[in-house]
Amino acid sequence: MKRLCKWAVATVAAFLAVDFAFGLVMSWVMDHAKGGDTYKINYINRRFDDSLAVMGSSRANHHYVSTLLEDSLGLTVYNCGVDGNGIFLAYCFLNNILAQGRQPAVIVYDFLPSFDLYEADDRQKPLSRIKPFYDIEGMKEILDDLSENEYLKLHLATYRYNSEFLQMLGDAFSPQQHVIRGYKPSEGTITTDFAPPADESGRRIDPLKAEYMKKFADLCRRRGIDLVFVTSPMFFEPHENDNFAELLRRYGGSDLKLLDFRRDSLFTGRKELFADPMHMNNAGATLFSSMLADSLRSLAAARGAE
Amino acid sequence: MILNSFGFIVVLPVVLLLYVAILAFCRNSRYMNMVSAALLTALSYSFFITYQPAGALILFAVTAVTYTFGLIMARRRERGRNSAWLIAAAVLIVAAPLVIFKYSGFISATVHSLLGLPAPEAADALTRLFIPLGISFFTFQSLGYMWDVYRGKISAEKNFLYYMLFVGFFPQIASGPISRADELLPQIRGGRSVGAEDLSEGVRLMLWGFFLKAVVADRVATFVNPVYADYQNFSGATCFLASLFYSIQIYGDFAGYSLIAIGVGRLFGFRLVNNFNRPYFSYSITDFWRRWHISLSRWLRDYVYIPLGGNRKGRGRTYTNILATFVVSGIWHGANLTFVVWGFLHGAVQAVEKFFGLNAEPKSKFAAALRITCTFLIANFAWIFFRMPTLRDACGVLGRIFTLAPGMPLPLSKTNTVLMAIAVVSLVVVEVLQEYFRKVSFLRHPRAAVRCVAIVALLVAIMTLGVLDAGQFIYVKF
Numbered sequence: 003m004k005r006l007c008k009w010a011v012a013t014v015a016a017f018l019a020v021d022f023a024f025g026l027v028m029s030w031v032m033d034h035a036k037g038g039d040t041y042k043i044n045y046i047n048r049r050f051d052d053s054l055a056v057m058g059s060s061r062a063n064h065h066y067v068s069t070l071l072e073d074s075l076g077l078t079v080y081n082c083g084v085d086g087n088g089i090f091l092a093y094c095f096l097n098n099i100l101a102q103g104r105q106p107a108v109i110v111y112d113f114l115p116s117f118d119l120y121e122a123d124d125r126q127k128p129l130s131r132i133k134p135f136y137d138i139e140g141m142k143e144i145l146d147d148l149s150e151n152e153y154l155k156l157h158l159a160t161y162r163y164n165s166e167f168l169q170m171l172g173d174a175f176s177p178q179q180h181v182i183r184g185y186k187p188s189e190g191t192i193t194t195d196f197a198p199p200a201d202e203s204g205r206r207i208d209p210l211k212a213e214y215m216k217k218f219a220d221l222c223r224r225r226g227i228d229l230v231f232v233t234s235p236m237f238f239e240p241h242e243n244d245n246f247a248e249l250l251r252r253y254g255g256s257d258l259k260l261l262d263f264r265r266d267s268l269f270t271g272r273k274e275l276f277a278d279p280m281h282m283n284n285a286g287a288t289l290f291s292s293m294l295a296d297s298l299r300s301l302a303a304a305r306g307a308e
Numbered sequence: 309m310i311l312n313s314f315g316f317i318v319v320l321p322v323v324l325l326l327y328v329a330i331l332a333f334c335r336n337s338r339y340m341n342m343v344s345a346a347l348l349t350a351l352s353y354s355f356f357i358t359y360q361p362a363g364a365l366i367l368f369a370v371t372a373v374t375y376t377f378g379l380i381m382a383r384r385r386e387r388g389r390n391s392a393w394l395i396a397a398a399v400l401i402v403a404a405p406l407v408i409f410k411y412s413g414f415i416s417a418t419v420h421s422l423l424g425l426p427a428p429e430a431a432d433a434l435t436r437l438f439i440p441l442g443i444s445f446f447t448f449q450s451l452g453y454m455w456d457v458y459r460g461k462i463s464a465e466k467n468f469l470y471y472m473l474f475v476g477f478f479p480q481i482a483s484g485p486i487s488r489a490d491e492l493l494p495q496i497r498g499g500r501s502v503g504a505e506d507l508s509e510g511v512r513l514m515l516w517g518f519f520l521k522a523v524v525a526d527r528v529a530t531f532v533n534p535v536y537a538d539y540q541n542f543s544g545a546t547c548f549l550a551s552l553f554y555s556i557q558i559y560g561d562f563a564g565y566s567l568i569a570i571g572v573g574r575l576f577g578f579r580l581v582n583n584f585n586r587p588y589f590s591y592s593i594t595d596f597w598r599r600w601h602i603s604l605s606r607w608l609r610d611y612v613y614i615p616l617g618g619n620r621k622g623r624g625r626t627y628t629n630i631l632a633t634f635v636v637s638g639i640w641h642g643a644n645l646t647f648v649v650w651g652f653l654h655g656a657v658q659a660v661e662k663f664f665g666l667n668a669e670p671k672s673k674f675a676a677a678l679r680i681t682c683t684f685l686i687a688n689f690a691w692i693f694f695r696m697p698t699l700r701d702a703c704g705v706l707g708r709i710f711t712l713a714p715g716m717p718l719p720l721s722k723t724n725t726v727l728m729a730i731a732v733v734s735l736v737v738v739e740v741l742q743e744y745f746r747k748v749s750f751l752r753h754p755r756a757a758v759r760c761v762a763i764v765a766l767l768v769a770i771m772t773l774g775v776l777d778a779g780q781f782i783y784v785k786f
Binding site for chain 2: 012024148154172193279302
């Protein structure tokens with residue numbers, strides 16, 4: 003038994019040493035990422051200093067052409083949208099940007115209840131993006147909200163960089179993803195017939211998502227950030243009951259407004275503008291971004307007049 | 309109770325230290341067994357109550373009822389008054405919670421559907437309320453005990469504490485393995501000890517179990533789940549690939565759980581029955597069931613197939629018994645027609661194999677390779693019924709597989725593809741080495757330094773490649 007104890011201690015010590023070394027290497031890799039998601043997430047959490055932030059899911063990531071918005075609006079724009087994520091990650095990003103002493107003047111949030119309000123088994127999703135930044139002020143509360151004892155687990159570097167280290171190594175030494183100021187263009191067009199999506203209006207609301215939606219809107223109000231919610235175009239026309247504006251008002255606050263492009267006939271059903279039913283390709287995103295820039299200008303003018 | 313949860317992993321060493329200390333302290337005491345059994349029973353019930361307080365009541369009720377019936381049957385047997393009505397009554401009472409909590413909704417819906425009536429809304433109220441954790445497992449284990457007492461194969465356990473531990477032993481309560489009384493009860497009654505070999509083997513089993521669950525099963529699930537959730541919009545090739553990966557997922561998930569459970573049992577000095585023996589190398593579905601969920605296959609053979617007459621009553625009856633046994637197996641897995649079809653398919657293929665003599669070992673390597681491939685594909689297509697929520701969806705996936713229609717691109721990033729490839733290739737290499745070359749793994753290498761490096765490498769692999777906190781094991785819902 004003594005021999006076993008000796009080897010057990012040696013094994014644990016060896017693991018901790020490997021873990022520590024892994025943490026050092028990955029931290030260096032993250033700081034030296036030249037492109038891809040690693041550069042983007044690191045930029046948002048540590049270096050963001052732009053006037054307009056686009057936030058939301060993959061629909062934000064692939065639909066808002068930052069450079070086009072920059073040219074049209076005369077503001078610096080960064081697209082912070084991340085595939086498969088919604089309000090939790092957006093709140094973390096905003097918290098981390100503010101914790102660095104910076105703040106955007108405008109946030110354009112691509113609103114999609116599946117990610118931002120409806121119940122889904124997706125609380126783990128934002129974790130992989132924010133675990134390496136656990137040391138930023140205010141993160142402990144968010145991490146523990148998303149997963150029990152998360153803050154404790156993050157002391158292991160192998161856990162912090164779990165599943166992400168390959169992507170990070172690629173982004174540091176040979177970035178493959180085409181990302182321009184956070185915008186990630188989608189390629190291809192729809193070539194097959196898709197079944198229209200089911201009516202989701204009856205889905206249950208996740209109380210934690212609703213709480214974070216409220217916190218996100220409140221934080222913007224408190225800091226004087228102009229918050230604009232947008233739902234970008236979809237290939238299929240939405241169901242009649244899908245009243246996103248009402249959902250947003252109910253859970254975010256009655257003052258919130260939504261620019262809803264889902265019924266815009268310029269986009270609906272046009273296969274050449276979509277890579278799949280939920281995501282526009284670069285052509286669609288370019289057309290949409292120029293329309294959005296006009297809408298944002300009109301909105302700013304109207305708010306100025308008020 | 310969730311064996312892969314952070315809480316359990318933190319609590320386990322503390323509890324183990326306490327247990328080992330108590331064993332050392334009471335080594336020469338005649339109360340050692342009682343004290344350690346009391347500790348393990350308290351632990352088992354604590355874990356259960358933490359996870360599902362109401363379920364613990366059901367567990368206790370099933371334990372108390374089967375314990376009492378066991379004693380009554382043993383006494384009547386001693387007096388030569390063994391009666392079938394008693395075991396029938398006992399089975400009905402013990403199976404009642406299982407039927408009520410797990411199957412009431414399904415039975416009501418099926419009956420109403422057969423009568424052409426709409427199912428009442430409250431039909432599945434109990435099922436929706438909650439399904440006691442591991443109810444299928446502990447009910448089957450208790451029923452097996454009662455049957456063995458009734459048949460006189462074992463004597464009834466007189467010590468209620470020991471019996472409570474037998475039914476509720478925490479590593480196996482959620483998803484098995486289903487232990488037989490003649491295997492586990494003597495270990496509970498006998499003098500317990502935890503040696504260095506128990507501890508190191510327990511850790512090895514647990515680590516490989518975690519690898520199978522987090523690195524293999526949960527990783528391939530990141531591909532399988534989005535495809536099956538939206539199968540109408542994916543191509544046939546993608547759906548087929550998803551079905552192959554689901555076969556890997558269900559194996560990694562359940563074999564992973566079983567290894568963790570067996571490993572935890574071993575840490576506490578218990579040897580639980582091995583549940584898997586590289587099932588995808590089976591040369592027939594009959595062989596598959598000797599290697600897949602071994603403890604359930606054994607249970608069904610001993611307590612369903614053989615009591616029905618087994619193969620002793622002619623060929624026709626044998627085939628019927630096989631079919632009946634596997635339909636029971638399907639229903640045991642879940643209250644859904646998809647499971648009935650899955651069980652029926654397995655039973656039907658075995659009947660066919662028996663009829664054509666295909667259940668014998670193949671004679672050439674080529675024949676073996678061909679039959680292993682065919683068996684895997686049959687099991688693979690049957691898993692589609694196991695996985696999909698309705699028969700319509702299962703047929704939809706099958707239909708989709710056999711079309712040439714294009715679909716959405718694979719829902720896989722480059723990184724995830726590499727991680728999946730690492731996971732699947734590691735699994736295949738290890739399984740091939742174990743099946744055909746009987747290689748001693750690095751984890752059991754004679755040199756301690758090699759074992760130490762292997763354990764650290766496995767730990768780092770789990771932590772860096774695994775999908776951590778992906779949630780519960782698939783079989784827990786059964």
